[in-house]
Amino acid sequence: MHGEAISPVMSDALVILGAAGIVIPVFARFRITPVIGFILVGVLVGPYGLGRMVFEYDWLTWVTITDPQRLEPFAEFGITLLLFTIGLELSFNRLWAMRRMVFGLGALELLVIGLLLASFLGMMGQYWTGALGLGLALALSSTALVLPMTNQNSAVGRAALSMLLFEDIAIVPIIFTLGALAPYAGADGLGGLFTTVWQGVLMVLAMMVVGRFALPRLFAQAARTKSPELFLAASMLVVIGASLATALVGLSPIVGALIAGLLIAETEYHAEVEGIMDPFKGLALGIFLITVGMGIDLSTIWNNFGPIALAVVAVLSLKAVVTMVLLRMMGARPSTAAETGLLMASPSETTLIVLAAATSALLIQPGTAQFWQIVTAIGLTITPLLAKAGQAIARRVEPLPEAATLGEGPDEERVVIVGCGRVGRLVADMLKVHGRPYVAIDSDTDLIDRCRRDGYNAVFGNAARPRSLEKLGIERAPAVILTMDEPVLAQSITRKLRSAHPDLPIIARARDTGHAAELYRNGASTAVPETLEASLQLSEAVLVELGVAMGPVIASIHEKRDEFREMIREGGALEHKPKLRTSTLERG
Template identity: 30%
Template sequence: MSAEAHAFSLVSPVVLLAAAVIAVPIFKKIGLGSVLGYLIAGLIIGPFGFAFFSDPEAIIHVAELGVVMYLFIIGLEMQPSHLWNLRREIFGLGSLQICLAAFGLTGVGLMFGFSWQVSFIGGAGFVLTSTAIVMQLLGDRGDISQPRGQKIVAILLFEDLLIVPLLALVAFMSPIQVVETTADRFKDIGTALVAVAGLIAAGYWLLNPLFRLLAAAKAREVMTAAALLVVLGAALLMQVSGLSMAMGAFLAGVLLSESTFRHQIEADIEPFRGILLGLFFLGVGMSLNLAVVQQNWQLIVSGVVALMLMKSLMIYIVARLTKSNHYDALDRALIMAQGGEFAFVLFAAAASAKVIDATVQSNMTAIVVLSMVLTPILSIAFKRFTVNKDEQSLDGVTVADGLSGSVLVIGFGRFGQVTSQLLLARGVDVTIIDTDINMIQSAEKFGFKIYYGDGTRLDILHASGAETAEAIVVCVDDKDATNKIVDLVQHEFPLSKLLVRAYDREHGLHLVKQNVDFIMRETFESAMRFGEAVLTELGVDERDVAEISDNIRERDRVRFETEVAADDVYAGVGMQYTQRKPRPTAPLVQPQQDAKILNDTSTTTQND
């Protein structure tokens, strides 16, 4: 009997895994994406298909941990400074979109003849976009790190915060009025604030020492357990304080975003995240009640169309008002047109508070689930049948994939072009990647083979042969992108030599802290050579010019190393510029002018 029970208990996970393994590759093969594959598979094996499961809500509750882990991984990619830079998008763009969309969606409910309470609950639930579906679609397209993707992520973060005041509004609207005193409300707010402060404090003072201690123990499985503990513990803390689990996981990720263990933690969490998120989509597919849809199909179908159209229209208007181009605005409108998983929470709370009845809850739930199923289809159709006029075509451009070479050069601008010419002239096996399509096409006319690839993405670095490269040369004209590439290379390809173009002195100091092998400040050496030419044209003897240059270089080198040593991070890394050997001293032709040059150099602190 015991053996039979154990055998039976394996039926559910085997069916779930089989559904995913069969459906997802098929849907991806025909170009419909993994999300739609999960949703349709869930519908087939659910209570309204082959009925392998009778309680899809139980699966969804467990699988919501996939959404939680996804937000944690997104948090790992967002350092506090980057998150601060997104504050306008999170609170400005997010609040504007939500207010306009909620107003329009409530109006749709009123037009259907519902009371203002039911219309507001339906509109407020539908305005909460599905974080799981949108993030998966952005991830499949590689848009999360792009500007348009970052704006969508910012709006999703604000929507996660919105569930708390919406649940409070449901309590106020309840006809059974559970009266809450002002003191109780302040207590709830205080509890939430203390929980957030406690999480931030723990992340700042405890997490890094914890992972250092576990890393020293050299127990990989314990590191994985600790990573899961951090994610689930943060989510639980936010949940018991009345906030969103996903928000707690996101904050934990942000706090660990600058940790030296960031990539290890991400690698440990990724398999759990992927499996649970797939399980979530399966659960959503199962929860589509076909009996309810059949009984009220006219209301549900018209409701899906009306709500998705209205929400898309409001999102498009907001996007255009905030200076997004037509293509990006339309893309955002379609990808965020659905209701989300938090709508189920809101509808359940409203039904418990008697604001809506069970029939309305079932209809609203069916509308949200159908909108979630339709979104991947709309997104795929939009990408297939529209052309982004603001985005260059990749026709005729080779995308980096399966490459190898002794040296990987990232960035083929003015700096990268000169650097690569020396390597190619020596016969070095060089792989070059860049994202400027016009430049790639122009370079090919002159015999250069440049591959299209974004060096800030780990998958592109792998595809470009970073694993086997003896040296990785970063020539990108963007400090943030350079820093991200350096971070990825240091953690993922530590055996490769890393040579980096620094934007200015401050950036050079930052790169020294990263322990790169060689740093070249992009304008310093060329400016020195230019200054030497000016002195030569003025008739200064070549030996005197060389002496002045050597003195300036030496003063700059000493000051640079002093500034680095002040941060206690100097570790004898390569010189930040090419240094000549000092020549014998000689009297200067223009001592006063030369003294002025040296003094001016000593005051330069930030830019070259």
Template identity: 30%
Template sequence: MANPASHVSFLPPILTFCGAAVIAVPIFRFFGLSAVLGYLAAGIAIGPSGLSLVGDPGTVATVAELGVVLLLFIIGLELKLSHLWSMKRDIFGLGFAQMAITALCLGGAALAIGFGPKASVVIGIAVALSATAIALQMLEERNDLQTPYGQRSFAILLFQDLSVVPILAILPLLSSGIATAESSILERLLAAGEAAAAIAAVVLVGRYGLNPFFRILARTGSREVMTASALLVVLGAALLMEEVGLSMAMGAFLAGLLLAESNFRHQLEADIEPFRGMLLGLFFMSVGMSIDLALVQRQWTLLALAAPLVIAGKTILITVLSRLFGATWREGLRSGTLLCTAGEFAFVLLPVATGAGLMSQGDAQTVTALAAITMLLGPVFSTLVERALLSRPERAEASGMVDLMGQEGELSSRVLVIGFGRFGQIVNQVLLSQNIDATVIDSNVERVRDAARFGLKIYYGDGTRLDVLRAAGAEKAEMICVCTDNPETTERIAEIIHGNFPNARSFVRAFDRIHAVRLLKIGIDYQIRETFESAIVFGRSALEELGVEAETAAGAALDVRKRDIARLFLQKEIGASYGTELVVGARITPEPLTSPTGKAKALSPETRDILGEGAL
């Protein structure tokens, strides 16, 4: 039998990471700094150079890299191929210019201070890359990903990620020489063919297989299965790309991009988000743990000069290049400060270069420390510039542009409708009649298919989950209509909306009078019982058919409606003030709105028994 202690041996490091995060991140957020900086500081504190609570940072590096993988998957979900194609000038123009010019400048600087030619090339390329995880996390915190400078920054990052693959292929050429390269040209062609085949496989499966796959799983109604399938897709694509020599992050991004137009997009995003947040925080802590303070102390003069120069130099270059590609000076500066750090791929390229003999182990450690320091200081610099550069009105205006730049209006729906049954369908018909496009959430696969015929934006998802509502745009919606047919489900959604989305007006379908009173106590803006208005119209039509004038029948219906509303709110206030009838288990019972003119008459023996009347 296994030693019981072996089953809990993994708990101390988990508790260490969680404890460091919950202490450091709130402190840095309290001072208005990025959460990224808190994670980096926490990593330094618990790492080998700090308290040595975690002796070997490499043990968590592989798991931590999954945070970057999941981040790129979610970014892919928020894009579409058509939108990505519209960014081609920024990706391949601005991205290439930034990479080439920055690498040339930094490599030249390394050569000037004494590094060898081959080492200088590696240093220039490695430090020219920017930290994708840090930049995207900060854009997300600022809600700026869809702004012009956010889109240009993302285009540069995307080109950098794409360039990692050819860079890894070029590095061996620098050490082996042309003759060796020519002898292995067949191997390289085979490797390129494998990479192309892997990309084609991901595209084909994503285009034709994933939607039917998720549709089948959705019919099971199991939330856990959907979460497992989401992780299967992301990690499967990442592993396939890694096996053929490509970036895991690029595989995940490609998978997300292919699912961007899927009906299951919001549910997938909600399922992945908790894992993404935890693992990305772990990645930042692993970067902090990789900083060797002893090496920093020995090389402090070089690092103290190099780190600020790298940050300032990259900021200036990106600002100027962004301006040349149509950005304003302000937008260019914001992109420059965001991308001024070295990137996480530096920790991949430098060991490869050392193994290929392009640079010594000591030089690689120095550049690794430099990259980590820029990742530590960059977010601070970016935050300070952001505060100095943008006044509050300008910040609000920039944040408001998100609504205008959503993916084909996807993030700018004014109305979110939860439930697409018989009630929700009619609500959407009325909205569509005035050209108001709503985003619809439903967990029934057949209803998702039905909504496609309406031309609506509808996504498979559980409306009782806060993360699904947020992913569907509830925080930006002007109105949230709850059209579900289960009273308990409706109440649960109403409570979530009331507690988390105060800016959205809540319109809720009530089951009956008792349900309506409970909803009013929650604090919704508007409710209607699903059969009340139809019954009022039915009664009015019956009066007219019986010979009552139309105007009189309409007045009678209006009078009943007014009396009912008055009594409904009275019952709500009585319940809220006293609540005795609810404590003892009594129920709100139907009451006549006008005094009866006569006594009820039972017309059968069974009815007299029910009413408690004696035999006639």
């Protein structure tokens, strides 16, 4: 087959899916974010890489993308989904718990670095609006890269999280401002700008009012069908509808996606929406990053190596130093300040989004945007090296163990109850009696509505998806309790939880002793067969009626329960009935 007969769409799909299938597993094996891999793939397969040789070697058509414009619609959709998921991840409760660090340290870090960079760029001849956009864009740090590299319960992790949270919040006004400026960036009059602003504000307010009433009902109806496809369709409808609504009044579609995410984050369906959208967001973001890599001309880097290297060093050094100084001023240890400063030094994947928005707003020229895209791509690529350097410097600066002297402690540890039916409610009641915090999760929206009305802490979500449980803080949970009457699902969840969390206590409800044996084989810490418990409770009632003292009765019941549990663990379902141990009863 000749190259001209190959469908460009099929060829591009082959490259993208091949990149996803190779990059993600390979980079995950080395614990490196796929963000770097996608950028490098873009450089390799783009028009400035192997794409240069398509006319010489026909077969390269299958593994290259020579026209990046074909991917632009998909890249824009990837950006939209990224901003939508940022909105989903912003929890008001989490923000309130870390408010001092988020709105203190986070705000100072972004504004000080952004204004300093803008001042330097202004002195180099950039007009003030473009300098401000560039400064704020370069001041951002990578949430996708930084958070997986840190322990969020450590001082470094909490400091980085607080700054990244504020940056995620700041995306809203930054993108809003660029979107409002876009149609009139080259005009002297302010009338059109004011029109866009007031229409945009009205549209945003209307979306917030309508969304608060309409979104819970929309997702409740989708959840009742128990169809993942319909739930996905509803999620996509909200994202695209909100994006088009803001685009109609002259704002960027990204603003609508952000607002949609923030609104859904306030509903009990946010974890399920994020879980179901996550694979699509990852692939769409990968397409965006590939297009970024395709825009990097290695010959341009070579010909402008000096200015590019100087810009990379200047941006990284300024961000690292300012972050270190601010952390020290807020009482952080020298080791914490050094490690966090280097970790937060590189730009963000969101920087590329802001650069694209500033370019479309005519605030900066395409050539300027390409220069800073190259700087950002290089910064993203070396972020893992910066993290390693930060750890090494921290050990040299202060070899003592790091003390938790900065910020608030980790989020509250809660028992996770899977299932909000009769058994789940009873377990929640007993936990409340003893002052133990909990959260219940169920995929039945009617059950969730009833539980919330009755005062239970319940959220909507599919526990079979690991992402849903991660959002509930499963890594910090003292225990997980499986209460649903679905044997196959209980075994599947138990197996996945045990594989991901070897030390997590898993207490599971079982239909009978055979099901309990299966749960033990799949990793349950304790399996409670309903038939066996009913028999033990019946025995207890009979003995009490016969006049046996309550203390010995309870002791014998516990003894018998332990005996049966050990038999189930060792031999599966009960095949014979052991003789009763009468010593305890005789003592009564």
